Amino acid sequence: MLALQIMVDGFAISTLYALGAIGFSLIFGVSGVLNLSHGGIMVAAAVAAWFIAGPLGAGQYLGALGGVGIGVVVALVTYGVVVRPIQRSRAIPHDETEIFVLTGTLLWGIMIQEAIAYFFSDSPITVRPLISGVVDIAGVRTPANEILTAVICWISIVLLWLLVNRTAVGKRLLAASINPRGLTLLGFELSSVYLMVWVIYGVLAAIAGVLLATFLGTSSNNIGVLTASAFSIVVLGGLGSVSGSLIAAYIIGYLETATAYLLTPTLRTIPSLLLLVLVVYVRPQGLLGRR
């Protein structure tokens, strides 16, 4: 009974972690950017979904769609206003670009956090679930929305896989991650590839943000934690490896859930952080890392 409970609960949360982290990993793989405003984009999407669905009275479906839309916009602004100018700047030495991108996105994340706190307060809110009611899975009372969340996440992940592996656009993304110079020599515009990957990233992060907020609620105060959790999943899975992130998300999701059930909810994140430290010692490239 308890085992089943952990299976069911852990699955939903792990899948959400996976979706959140995959985009983060993808963008690092393709363009070498570690986006530390990741949590900010997720929360911006969630707050927009809440605001459109609730106070604006558009209902939960339009709210969720609008939230994803705003998430993509914020992701593109992040790219256009923060990341791209730093990458193109002549004033910044080439080998320091990554540090500047890291700092820039970190500060941008804080700006998003402060802006949300200013306009919407930092009180936690919750996005209206897409469907209500509970389903009984062999005695485990599971909210129907939790099941839907897992389904949507997996559809998104499968679509992403198809996009990357079965379409021309996806092949360009892969090529950019393996050898950007080669891609430019073949006559492809690298900037349009980057733009594409930021759009995909925006969609993934926004969906994860909105769904997480229907499940656990959201607040501008969560931004740091969300970024950190995506970061640790990606490090565990191996920087830039999408399938590594997927596996790592399930490991961390289940480790957390099992801790919460078997030990105490207060210690929830501790074992996964210990695991992370261990991985950094023993296998610094992560589970499926290639660098």
Place this chain on the structure above:
Amino acid sequence: MNKNASPNTPQRRLRRGWRRGMITAASAAALGISAIPGAYAADPIRIGVIAENSAISGVAITNGAMMAADEINAAGGINGRKVEIIDYDDHNSATDAVRAFQRAATQDHVAAVVGSYMSEVALALEPWAARLRVPFITPGAASNEITRHVKEDYARNKYTFHGYLTSTAIADANCDFSHDVLVEKLGMKTTVLLSEDAAWTKPLDEESRKCLPKAGLQILDAMRVSPDTTDFTPIFNKIEGERPDVITTGISHVGVQPTVQWHSEQVPVPMSGISSQATTTTFWRDTNGATEGVIAQVVAAPDVAITPKTVPYAAAYFKRFGVSPAYTGYTADDDVHIIAEAVGRAGSDDADKIVAEMEKTDYVGTVGRIEFYGQDSEFPHAIKTGKDFVSGLMIQWQDGKQVTVWPEKIANGTLHFPPFIKLPQQHASAQ
């Protein structure tokens, strides 16, 4: 703490934040007009307000204080002196709050400070009130430690007043309600305590452990959860396994998650007790209605005439800010009135004289009749509680509204739970 003799300068009131800036600018302009040839020759009574402006319970302190100041000023001030609110955002950080307190005392020369709804922050300010000799009152913190310090070293800590119920008083009121309604009317016999791990819940749990069994509820388990907890599923599963009739809550900073997950997972046990966020009218919106059926303790409700001041005040507050006051919105209004009147009676801004006058307070505010316990009581400088003073009431969320369900003489509805709740006597929900 002598004030400098410079005339009122509206510029200093323009503080960070354009929204607040607009309001202060507007009132400063109004003040400027009325201050032409000697209408108010005297210096204003400056009152510092330290609160977290991005939290519902925090901004209500600032708003409530401004409401009080405007009311006093519209009536001509105190002895011809206007009340001026100088507000500081502490971002819910004790460090920021202490810095603001120092600035209020040494640079802005306030007569007194109203500050914070967080016990941790109020406790950090208390020694500074003593050191800088500035009267300080907290409109929202609950920890018993605040008045314990006054008790232990009165001469030093007498500058601190506790303008809200102590955790012990909160627990006692909740026990009275539990006895009158949950036990007597609904036949409940058992409960599990669910409290967040914070300074204010330690004395709360301690008192609940004593008074709940006396009220007729056996405590099966007591859980203390980290305020950072995001997923309450394991906690609710554990509680449900213990089969209590009710969950007695002690939550304030933990957010919407417990309420939302209680609803979305359809935990069949009612939640009743202290849930600070459930006291604000935005909580329905913030939780998308998940708070339906939640019972929470409040010091005042917008539609309950605890005193003749409560209902008109809540209406005026709603008109001005678009939301009903959080609990601190009521107490902060009362606290500013209490300070202003004490300054008026003292006839000076001398801290010791103000403290002496505040101790003599007998003020009918929005939350009840307010007097402070004396030096010899268990909780010196805490507001008196009980039928004739501040008693608090219990509300239940029903269809987007807070319905007052206790005490009986002011109740405007009876308990009604969502369908997924299983009561010990199923028919009781229909009463």
